[in-house]
Amino acid sequence: MINFNVPPFTGREIEYIKQSVENQKICGDGPFTQKCSEWIERQTDTAKCLLTTSCTHATELAALLTDIKEGDEVIMPAYTFVSTADAFVLRGATAVFVDIRPDTMNIDENLIEAAITQKTRAIVPVHYAGVSCEMDKIMALAKKYNLFVIEDAAQGIMATYKGKALGAIGDFGCYSFHETKNLSMGEGGALLIQDEKYITDAEIIREKGTNRSQYYRGQVDKYRWMNYGSSYLPSDMNAAYLWAQLELAQEITKVRLARWEQYNTLLQPLKERGLLELPTIPEGCVHNGHMYYAKARDLEERTRLLAFLKENGVWSVFHYVPLHTAPAGLKFGRFAGEDIYTTKESERIFRLPMFYALKESEVDYIVSKVKEFYHV
CATH class of the missing domain: 3.40.640.10 (Type I PLP-dependent aspartate aminotransferase-like (Major domain))
Known part of the structure; x- marks a missing residue:
């Protein structure tokens, strides 16, 4: 795994x-x-x-x-x-x-x-x-x-x-x-x-x-x-x-950014076919390779994708449940305006493995399995 x-x-x-x-x-x-x-x-x-x-x-x-x-x-x-x-x-x-x-x-x-x-x-x-x-x-x-x-x-x-x-x-x-x-x-x-x-x-x-x-x-x-x-x-x-x-913060960041760029390059064909949405880095922002995420079509597709990856030895996960939908969020908070994207996007997003020791060959394998799921 x-x-x-x-x-x-x-x-x-x-x-x-x-x-x-x-x-x-x-x-x-x-x-x-x-x-x-x-x-x-x-x-x-x-x-x-x-x-x-x-x-x-x-x-x-x-x-x-x-x-x-x-x-x-x-x-x-x-x-x-x-x-x-x-x-x-x-x-x-x-x-x-x-x-x-x-x-x-x-x-x-x-x-x-x-x-x-x-x-x-x-x-x-x-x-x-x-x-x-x-x-x-x-x-x-x-x-x-x-x-x-x-x-x-x-x-x-x-x-x-x-x-x-x-x-x-x-x-x-x-x-x-x-x-x-x-x-x-x-x-x-x-x-x-x-x-x-x-x-x-x-x-x-x-x-x-x-x-x-x-x-x-x-x-x-x-x-x-x-x-x-x-x-x-x-x-x-x-x-x-x-x-x-x-002491090695620059090196750690360099390695993570390399793996991030590798994911982003290899997954471009899925983006071009409209199968996945990939991250956006706005002008003026320099990120640190903390996370590589993508977005499936909807919750049902994401659920099937994560299960498929797990079956193939890849632990990929979703992320936050929006706070305003949680019991404590209803008790201690309120949503200002309309929830157009928060819930919708939270149900589509999934995160792929990302860590300092992640190997280039492992990223190749992970992406190959994502492509296999989408028949690309």
């Missing part, structure tokens, strides 16, 4: 985890955490990067920093992972879902303004498959209505929009380093902060509400309970695993 995902591994992870143990610093904010944070800050030109235990927690931290509270509304696509909404409904806010663009599966930037009310506090664009949302339009709307922009860039590291790193365009950006992502620490994430005025509060909330970070830097004589907070620090052993991959 060709798995859908294999966690990335470069070969130095075990060595660095061993170093972490030998450092006798396996809790949070050790030497490897510092290395990873500084690397991300340089790579993204961000004022501050804070590693977290997940992208979910990075988004929760952003919700706390923006003081999202009961009665507020936060605009986002319904075609996203539950964490995008969870972070805000935990604060008592309502998730306001907007339809997507069928070409990128990203929030339709032209429908956002109609969803803005006096209760709206933030827009959360989700960069699906590492392909940027139309951030110029979104940032202009945020400025016009005095809203925060919190980028869900869970899939977006090493991708850019008009030369700017995804996650470093809005007020806050959230990365995921889950085992399914291009760069991984097993479970983990990061919060990117653009305005330095939020850094101290972010450090305090991330450190259980204490100013321990300032204490470790010698800025205060002892640390105290300063505010509400939680524990969002990953172990330095997790950061050690991640560091081995950040």
